[in-house]
Structure formats: C-alpha cells, structure tokens
Amino acid sequence: MNDYIVRATAGNAQIRAFAAVTTNLVEEAREHHGTSPVATAALGRLLTGGVMMGSMMKNDTDMLTIQIQCSGQIEGLTVTADSKGNVKGYAFNPDVMLPAKNGKLDVGGALGQGVMTIIKDMGLKEPYSGQTILQTGEIAEDLTYYFATSEQVPSSVGLGVLMNKDNTVKCAGGFIVQVMPFIEDEVLNKLEANIQKIQSVTSMLDNGHTPEQMLEQVLEGLDLEMMYLDMLWASEGYIWEKLQHDHINVDEIEADFIKLIDFWKSIYLRKER
Numbered sequence: 001m002n003d004y005i006v007r008a009t010a011g012n013a014q015i016r017a018f019a020a021v022t023t024n025l026v027e028e029a030r031e032h033h034g035t036s037p038v039a040t041a042a043l044g045r046l047l048t049g050g051v052m053m054g055s056m057m058k059n060d061t062d063m064l065t066i067q068i069q070c071s072g073q074i075e076g077l078t079v080t081a082d083s084k085g086n087v088k089g090y091a092f093n094p095d096v097m098l099p100a101k102n103g104k105l106d107v108g109g110a111l112g113q114g115v116m117t118i119i120k121d122m123g124l125k126e127p128y129s130g131q132t133i134l135q136t137g138e139i140a141e142d143l144t145y146y147f148a149t150s151e152q153v154p155s156s157v158g159l160g161v162l163m164n165k166d167n168t169v170k171c172a173g174g175f176i177v178q179v180m181p182f183i184e185d186e187v188l189n190k191l192e193a194n195i196q197k198i199q200s201v202t203s204m205l206d207n208g209h210t211p212e213q214m215l216e217q218v219l220e221g222l223d224l225e226m227m228y229l230d231m232l233w234a235s236e237g238y239i240w241e242k243l244q245h246d247h248i249n250v251d252e253i254e255a256d257f258i259k260l261i262d263f264w265k266s267i268y269l270r271k272e273r
Helices: 023-033 037-055 107-111 140-150 185-197 201-206 211-218 228-243 250-272
Strands: 004-010 015-021 063-070 076-082 087-091 114-121 128-133 155-163 169-179
Touching: 004 037, 004 211, 015 037, 015 211, 023 037, 023 087, 023 169, 037 063, 037 076, 037 087, 037 107, 037 140, 037 155, 037 169, 114 140, 128 140, 140 155, 140 169, 155 201, 155 211, 169 185, 169 201, 169 211, 185 211, 201 211
Parallel strands: none
Antiparallel strands: 004 015, 015 169, 063 076, 063 114, 076 087, 114 128, 155 169
C-alpha cells in the first residue's frame, strides 16, 4: 500500500478527522538514519503525527516543527512538516536499545520524562509555540494532551509502527480525530464509545486497513464523509514526488497517475450525487 493521508468530517461537521498510512516514509527514515527498532517506532510515530498535523495548516509556506527533549536514552526527537505532506525528522540517539515491555517496543521507556514543543510558522510576525510535559512518552498520548492543553481542542490521536523480524518496517500509520466546540453530547458519547472499542493502530494496519477503513472504525455510526478532493490532490502530489527519483519509467508513472485520478474522481462524483 502506498503512503497517503485522508481527511474527513463526521457527526454533521461536529468532528474532523485525519488518517494516514506512512509505512514507506518510516522505512525510508529507518534506512537513512540507521535507527534501532525502538528508535524507529518513536521516530515513525512522530513523523506520522507530524505529517497529519502539517496537513491541517492552510498555506503552502506554513511550517510545523515538533521537538521532544527527554531524559531517556533516545535523548530527543525533531520532526518538521509542511502543508503539502512533506515531512522529515531524526532521533538524537538513533542507536538506543531497550528490552521489550509487555511484548512491545518500549517507546515510553526510550523517551522517559521530558517536554514537547510545537512551533507553527504561519508567516506571522512571530511563530506560534506551545509546550507541554510528556505524559507517557508514547507520543500519541502526548500529542492528545498537547491538543487539549495548548490548543484547547479535544482530540484523540492513535499512532503505530510495527516492525518485521528483520527490523524493517512492516506497517506504520495513524489517525487524529478532533471535536468542535459545539459538539452534541450524543455525538461525543458515541465517539468516545467507538474509541474505547477499536483495535490498536498497528492491529488495524497489520490487518490491511486503509486510512479510510481506520476512520470507518473510529467514526462508526457518525455519518463519516470523506473529503475526496484532497485525495485527488494527494494523488497528483504523490506522482510528482515519484518523478523526482532516478530510474523511473515515465510511461508507467503516467499510467498510474491516470488510474489514480480516475479512481478518486469516480468516488468523489458518487459522493456528490
């Protein structure tokens, strides 16, 4: 499955949501930085959160930076993203090794205590900056806490990276769901019940779930509406990115481009009828 992000609304626009598959992105970061499994999981989660948060920004020149400074062996993480789906990042100590905790990579142990700083440069006189204390070091919970305290936007963030036995990335992705200030109690209660019963992000991805299918679980019974025009733009951006690499068959890329556009267009037109 290729990497991509989707956006959606639900509950009669009382909820907005983002979901992404980032397997290729995280594997590329692992290869480039030579990260250990736990460092790959930590960086992959932050890259996934960062690329979705970047897509929330409005202008082409807007930039988002997420910095984590922590007491754990990984020492810190930095991720930078823009509004077009471009993202990069690194771990201060990519070689950190820790034993598994409850059968899972111990990302919280690798980070330990610390602070998360999020800087948004939106072309204003001064960039916006918000800072929170790490809650668990597992990153998803820390971003959830950041949204609630620094931006006053109640949110649920799910992030996951699953590794193969050879320490390559098997799958990665996540979601961000945010509620509007005017949300009705009935809608909020249904959303909270859904979040309590869903599978973990890694389980959904390992079962082959697409970003759309993840949101279908999170927003079940809440009149999910996908924003398919964004998918058209994402498809075009994906093909353009592919063209930047060497040894690419242009005819093959062009054919893929046409298939992607026709596919998303057919879905979007069905939604508009």
